[in-house]
Amino acid sequence: MPVRAAAPVAAPIGVFDSGIGGLTVLAALVRALPSERFIYLGDTARLPYGTKSGATVTRYAAQAAATLLTRGVKLLVVACNTAASVGLDAVRAASGAVPVIGVIEPGAEAAAQASPSGRIAVIATEATVRGGAYRQAILRRRPAAQVTEQAAQLLVAMAEEGVHEGPLAHGAVRHYLGTLFDSEAAPDTLVLGCTHFPLLRPAIRDVIGPGTRLVDSAETTAAAVHAQLEAAGLARVAADPARTGRVDPGRSGSSPILQFLATDSPERFARVGGRFLGGALAAADVELVDL
Amino acid sequence: MPVRAAAPVAAPIGVFDSGIGGLTVLAALVRALPSERFIYLGDTARLPYGTKSGATVTRYAAQAAATLLTRGVKLLVVACNTAASVGLDAVRAASGAVPVIGVIEPGAEAAAQASPSGRIAVIATEATVRGGAYRQAILRRRPAAQVTEQAAQLLVAMAEEGVHEGPLAHGAVRHYLGTLFDSEAAPDTLVLGCTHFPLLRPAIRDVIGPGTRLVDSAETTAAAVHAQLEAAGLARVAADPARTGRVDPGRSGSSPILQFLATDSPERFARVGGRFLGGALAAADVELVDL
Numbered sequence: 001m002p003v004r005a006a007a008p009v010a011a012p013i014g015v016f017d018s019g020i021g022g023l024t025v026l027a028a029l030v031r032a033l034p035s036e037r038f039i040y041l042g043d044t045a046r047l048p049y050g051t052k053s054g055a056t057v058t059r060y061a062a063q064a065a066a067t068l069l070t071r072g073v074k075l076l077v078v079a080c081n082t083a084a085s086v087g088l089d090a091v092r093a094a095s096g097a098v099p100v101i102g103v104i105e106p107g108a109e110a111a112a113q114a115s116p117s118g119r120i121a122v123i124a125t126e127a128t129v130r131g132g133a134y135r136q137a138i139l140r141r142r143p144a145a146q147v148t149e150q151a152a153q154l155l156v157a158m159a160e161e162g163v164h165e166g167p168l169a170h171g172a173v174r175h176y177l178g179t180l181f182d183s184e185a186a187p188d189t190l191v192l193g194c195t196h197f198p199l200l201r202p203a204i205r206d207v208i209g210p211g212t213r214l215v216d217s218a219e220t221t222a223a224a225v226h227a228q229l230e231a232a233g234l235a236r237v238a239a240d241p242a243r244t245g246r247v248d249p250g251r252s253g254s255s256p257i258l259q260f261l262a263t264d265s266p267e268r269f270a271r272v273g274g275r276f277l278g279g280a281l282a283a284a285d286v287e288l289v290d291l
Numbered sequence: 292m293p294v295r296a297a298a299p300v301a302a303p304i305g306v307f308d309s310g311i312g313g314l315t316v317l318a319a320l321v322r323a324l325p326s327e328r329f330i331y332l333g334d335t336a337r338l339p340y341g342t343k344s345g346a347t348v349t350r351y352a353a354q355a356a357a358t359l360l361t362r363g364v365k366l367l368v369v370a371c372n373t374a375a376s377v378g379l380d381a382v383r384a385a386s387g388a389v390p391v392i393g394v395i396e397p398g399a400e401a402a403a404q405a406s407p408s409g410r411i412a413v414i415a416t417e418a419t420v421r422g423g424a425y426r427q428a429i430l431r432r433r434p435a436a437q438v439t440e441q442a443a444q445l446l447v448a449m450a451e452e453g454v455h456e457g458p459l460a461h462g463a464v465r466h467y468l469g470t471l472f473d474s475e476a477a478p479d480t481l482v483l484g485c486t487h488f489p490l491l492r493p494a495i496r497d498v499i500g501p502g503t504r505l506v507d508s509a510e511t512t513a514a515a516v517h518a519q520l521e522a523a524g525l526a527r528v529a530a531d532p533a534r535t536g537r538v539d540p541g542r543s544g545s546s547p548i549l550q551f552l553a554t555d556s557p558e559r560f561a562r563v564g565g566r567f568l569g570g571a572l573a574a575a576d577v578e579l580v581d582l
Contacts, residue, residue, distance in 0.1 A: 045343060046337050051451070052556070157444060264347050265344035
């Protein structure tokens with residue numbers, strides 16, 4: 001495989017996820033980097049990644065990255081926690097000079113800094129927990145931390161189904177976190193280690209109580225991308241006066257500010273994706289691709 | 292594509308599903324047809340089918356069928372309701388002289404016969420409901436029936452997570468069915484239109500009450516397969532004296548009675564699949580395949 005050369009400053013940033021959950025990361029990126037353009041790829045035909053083996057997730061992640069690289073992105077964000085947890089090395093190997101940032105390291109950094117006691121819980125998909133990447137990334141920064149990882153697969157389905165509040169959402173969060181957070185030595189910090197979970201924030205907050213720190217990777221990943229662009233001389237400096245950081249698939253000159261690619265139904269992507277992005281999406285703005 | 296010829300009587304029956312839910316159908320087939328051999332394929336790398344578009348499900352179903360046909364099956368059972376709902380024509384087109392039986396028609400037949408009033412509810416995946424195959428199949432048999440279809444995607448995740456009883460399972464069933472079955476004109480028959488749902492039978496029974504008929508496609512599909520084998524002269528008549536209808540990956544002479552193929556982790560297939568099959572499964576009995 002030829003080593004991929006660095007892309008020009010004007011190139012877009014590629015963001016990929018197993019589906020639509022990564023749109024919460026995209027929204028944070030757009031807010032933090034209002035001068036940049038983005039291409040988002042959701043592998044909706046093969047989601048979820050979170051119940052699949054490391055080998056399969058790695059293969060899918062490498063295919064998704066390759067598709068974004070052919071679109072000439074200047075930096076690649078692995079917004080899917082599962083893919084970042086188990087497939088980051090494969091994506092980096094395929095990306096040559098194009099920098100790759102996953103959501104795990106920024107999330108672990110934020111958790112290590114936020115926790116007063118070092119008792120940190122992580123909820124994530126089955127595959128992310130099995131890979132142990134959050135635990136390792138937190139312990140590298142804070143070796144004395146006590147990290148509890150909990151797979152919470154039902155919460156993914158609830159977020160996608162739009163069941164974000166009420167007794168059912170509450171019951172599912174309690175199912176996974178009730179015992180842990182009712183204990184004497186409850187964690188003081190909870191990492192939302194899946195892009196779907198911020199949608200359930202009110203139910204999660206109810207169960208973990210008002211004093212627990214909540215960390216989601218979206219904001220910290222956006223900050224890490226910002227720093228990497230600056231360090232690599234890849235940041236766009238001439239902000240488009242029409243850009244306001246709104247999450248809006250508008251245009252910057254002749255290029256779209258946000259482009260969406262999906263491997264399955266653009267209609268479903270637009271319908272469910274709007275909830276994650278925090279803004280309306282039209283199916284006509286979503287391009288169907290095959291990986 | 293060449294027309295595929297009929298296979299010999301001694302050939303196995305192919306059963307495919309998006310994942311492991313179809314093992315409930317396989318278990319019914321083994322009980323009903325104790326002289327037969329079976330090859331089961333679970334497309335676990337790409338599950339679930341139920342949230343995906345008709346075009347994607349059709350493509351995946353045709354690939355799964357092609358894989359089983361290359362193994363020389365004499366009859367093909369589409370155990371996945373979603374695939375049977377939207378992809379049956381494509382599977383039939385690829386199967387030539389090999390008969391294909393989906394789970395929808397037998398389930399619809401059972402429901403049309405079971406319901407005293409004709410008020411029939413169907414719970415299924417999003418894609419199955421969108422396709423409307425159950426409604427159409429029931430109305431063909433009973434034109435005056437009142438069919439209510441309800442997508443119940445969370446129940447799929449609950450069955451896979453092993454949350455089959457208790458307040459959370461109960462709450463999820465009530466979320467989808469509570470209003471419908473609390474009404475004056477409640478259905479008298481409920482079709483479990485997804486192979487995952489029989490695992491939640493106690494919680495479902497609690498919500499719909501003791502008088503409602505419950506239809507699942509497994510038993511009726513097994514009967515339909517039996518009838519088709521007899522009609523086509525494809526039934527094995529010399530029952531192996533060692534066979535007792537047990538669900539057990541034993542051997543009949545030199546050939547295995549049950550073979551399992553999966554597109555992702557044999558370990559997870561064996562672990563979760565045992566719950567569906569109603570018998571222990573070892574990862575070593577599951578062959579990893581790529582479609």
